[in-house]
Amino acid sequence: VSVDEAATAAAREAAADEVAEVVRTYPPGSIVVNAGETADGEQLAALRQRGLGGADPWSAVAKALLLTAVLLVAVCGYLRAYRSKVWHSPRKLLLLGCLFAGFAFAVEAVTLLAPETAAGWRYLVPVGAMAMLATILFDPPIGLLTALPVTALVAFEAPGESGAVAFAAVASLVSVPLVSRLSARSDLRRAALRSTVAYVLLAGVFAAVFDDLGSVRVALLAGLLNGVLTAMLVNACLPFLESLFGLVTATGLLDLADRNHPLLRELESKALGSYNHSIMVSTLAERAARAIGADGLLASVAALYHDVGKVRRPYFFVENQIGIANPHDELDPEVSALIIQDHVTDGVRMAQAHRLPPEVIDGIATHHGTTLVTYFHRRALMTAPPGGHVDDEHYRYKGRKPSSREMAILMLADCCEGASRAAALTNRNLTRPDLEVIVRTLVAERVDDGQLDESALTFRDLEAVSASFIETLTGVYHPRIAYPEPVPRPAAGSERQAKPAQRVDT
Incomplete structure (x- = not known):
């Protein structure tokens, strides 16, 4: 028997041509090779295609x-x-x-x-x-x-x-x-x-x-x-x-806005007038910040805490002097100015002790900037002897100027609220023009004094902030009618006693 090698090879090729190509597919997530199994060429190619080829x-x-x-x-x-x-x-x-x-x-x-x-x-x-x-x-x-x-x-x-x-x-x-x-x-x-x-x-x-x-x-x-x-x-x-x-984040600020925070509770219990002032300043600051696209929540929360330092000596601040004499009447202007200035540094120390965020502490430190304690500065000028010298620096707050839009708004809201409240004591029905004069005068004074130089507020922002303040304060100090005195009513039964009994015939 002789083997025809050429015919055998030709028959093998013909048989291979008649068999369709075998394609092995592996859908995503399917097993390519089991553990312990020796991978063949197709399995290795599939593994390499998926980046699982066991590279170095x-x-x-x-x-x-x-x-x-x-x-x-x-x-x-x-x-x-x-x-x-x-x-x-x-x-x-x-x-x-x-x-x-x-x-x-x-x-x-x-x-x-x-x-x-x-x-x-x-x-x-x-x-x-x-x-x-x-x-x-x-x-x-x-x-x-x-x-x-x-x-x-x-x-x-x-x-x-x-x-x-x-x-x-x-x-x-x-x-x-x-x-x-x-x-x-x-x-x-x-x-x-x-x-x-x-x-x-x-x-x-x-x-x-x-x-x-x-x-x-x-x-x-x-x-x-x-x-x-x-x-x-x-x-x-x-x-x-x-x-x-x-x-400081939005969620953290929301926690600080809770009126049950220990600092706010202490401010409410020891300095109720300052607490109510802070609530009003918070409203002013938040609305003004939203008006210019600033962070209204940060401005609002910083305003809530800006006067916490007043709890150390609350009765030296006029809003807390309810039914008592003003202790400043017995003090020299120099001493009174130092007491007023200390509420800023006291507030910063209290905020740091309670681990408030740096942004909120910055609001406490900058809400007066380096402005004058105006009332006692003027009092010192009036009581100074002829030719006497009054050191302006002694009557300036020892804080720093605000460096953000939110803290600048807080400074303006604080002075505008205080001045409007003081004006309302002498003028029961403040009109919108009255409030506009107060707000624009105080904003112009802060600008002229350079208190806003380090903030990012523009003059367009200041106009929007002033308009927001005026609108908010008008809503607070709107004119009110005087209610008439109650008319005494006759005692029950007196009218019936005054009228004779009527006879009814049946």
Whole structure:
């Protein structure tokens, strides 16, 4: 028997041509190779395509370091160019670094714990928590900035999963406006509910577009759990980070606005007149700040605490002198001026002891700036002997000028409220023109004295602030009619006794 090699080879080729090409597919989330099994060529190719080819660990470390360096340069460049306050604050830079490190840990945890057999669990990565925390702790632009590194980290940890990457980018952008303007605790709860609904919808849409329809159900569940996890992380981490890094946020200010705060309770119990003055100044400052697009909540809270130093010696301030003589009548103007000035430094010390945020303490320290204690300065000029010298610096407050729009508004609101209240004591029915003269005169005096030089208020802002003050004060000191004296009524039964009984014939 002789073997025809050429005919055999031709027959083999003909038989191979008749067999269709075998294609092996691995849907997302399916098992490519089991543990302990030797992978063949197709399985290795599939693993490499998904970035799971078992590359050299040092190569993976090098890639991670390179990605980190690129992201670091991009973020630092943005902060240096557009957020100089954050860039020059080591405390805030450290906080931002901690947020990124925490998010990287969360991504790695989801990667390790999520089932590999079911697609869609990548949508569990809490990208929204990172964006929300950055927005609340810093500002919306920083929250939007986090979308870049967040998306890059998800893409690095989940190569080939376009749906998860797109979800990370869009969910980050959607989360920022939900917490941009918090004015009550209920706003945070509404943001948590809306973000959960958004994450569920986004996860379902991206799973259907980028993956397969079979993974949509798992993606919807992952989106729901993502919303719950995000709400838990934000509510748990926010108070801790605020306290640890000494930052003031909308939620922290809402806590300080509670009238049951120990400092406000002490002010109410020991200096009721100053407490009521502070409530009115808070209203003026908040409305004026909103009128020019400033932080109304910060201005309002700072105004609530601006006079807490008066609790040390409340009866030396006229609004608290109810039914008692004025103790300043027995003192020299120099001594009285020092007592009045001390309420600023006393307030700063009390606020620091209660660990109030620096922004609120700044309101206490700057609400008089370096203005004169006008009443006692004029009194000193009137009582000075002929040719005598009165040192103006002795009668100036030892604080500092306001450096922000909110604190400048607080300074103006404080003096306008006090002057309007004093004018109302002599003129029961203050008219709008009367209040307009008071407000515009006091604002012009502060401008001429250079008290607003370090703030960012413009003349257009000052016009809007003045108009807001006038409107608010008009609503407080509006004209009132004098109610007539009550007319005495006859005693019950007297009218019946005066009339004779009527006879009724039947």
